[in-house]
Amino acid sequence: MKVDILGVKIDDYTMDEAVKKVSQYINSDKKYKIYTPNPEFVIAANEDEEFKDVLNKGDLVIPDGIGIVMASKIMKKSIKERVAGYDLLQKVFNEIKDTDKTVYLFGAAKGVAANAASKMQQLHKGLNIIGYHDGYFDEDEEKLIMETINSLKPDLLLVGLGAPKQEKWINENINNLNVKVAIGVGGSFDGMAGNVKRAPMIYQKLGLEWFYRLIKQPTRIKRMIKLPMFLIKVIVHRKK
Structure with a gap:
């Protein structure tokens, strides 16, 4: 089931359900697009109709931010749980290790994807x-x-170019990619590297990962202020 959050349609899946869905996609003969919106995505999508359209064309659109889950409760269409993109990837990696399924990393600063690849192969043997x-x-x-990607034919392509560039890039090129x-x-390669x-698990479980990041990086305050702005927009929309 899709939940409409300010015009962006989010899939209401648990983490386990999302992992199962990705596994089904990887083992199919079709091509699939997966996006991981948080409140910043939704705000940006309301200012960029092309971005909103791209997100809504995603085959799997998961609630990466706790703010999305909070917004769904305000809208009385409660999403089951946050499905963090980084955690989803770790679980998918664990599913496909020791199989013939392959992965390609595209994005981030110079050297980051290479380091991320090395660290992930150490963490997920096989x-x-x-x-x-x-x-x-x-x-x-x-x-x-693109020629290199097509020659390698990876089952799973991870694109870390930042939003909305990565989503638009995927939407534009998916049909020409093997x-x-x-x-x-997003920034998952930096985390992998x-x-x-x-954040410590207690912050993650309490939905306060954003607060931990703010403590560690006070310069993120300009980004964090978008969360209450987003929730206010949702409340206003709900009243209408």
Whole structure:
């Protein structure tokens, strides 16, 4: 079931259900797009109709931010739980390790994807990451990157170019890529590489991961202020 949050349609899946769905996609003969919106995505989508349209064309659109879950409760259409994109990837990696399924990492700063690939293969023994490329490229290099991806034919393509660039890139190019599943992963490569540490589990369980990040990075205050703004928009929309 899809839950409409300010015009962005979010899938109401638990983490286990989402992992199962991704596994089904990887083992199919079709191509699938997966997006992981948080409140910032929804705010941006309300200012960019193309971005909203792209998100709503996703085959699986999971509630990455706790703010999305809170908004669904305000709308009286409660989403079961937050499905963090980073955690989803870890569970999918665990599912496909020691199989013939392959992964390609595309995005982030120079060296980050390579480091992330190395760390993930150490963490998930048997995970087959067959290639990576950073997120810096011009038009000519982009063609070479796509040619490389197509020659390797990864089952799972992770695109970490930041929103909305990564979602628009996936939507524009998916039909020309030899991949089964493409996922917009935001800053997940930095987490995988160990450049950004996850909040302690107690913060994650309480839905306060955003608060932990703010403590560690006070400069994120401008981004964090968007959460209450987002919830106010939802409340106003609910009243209408």
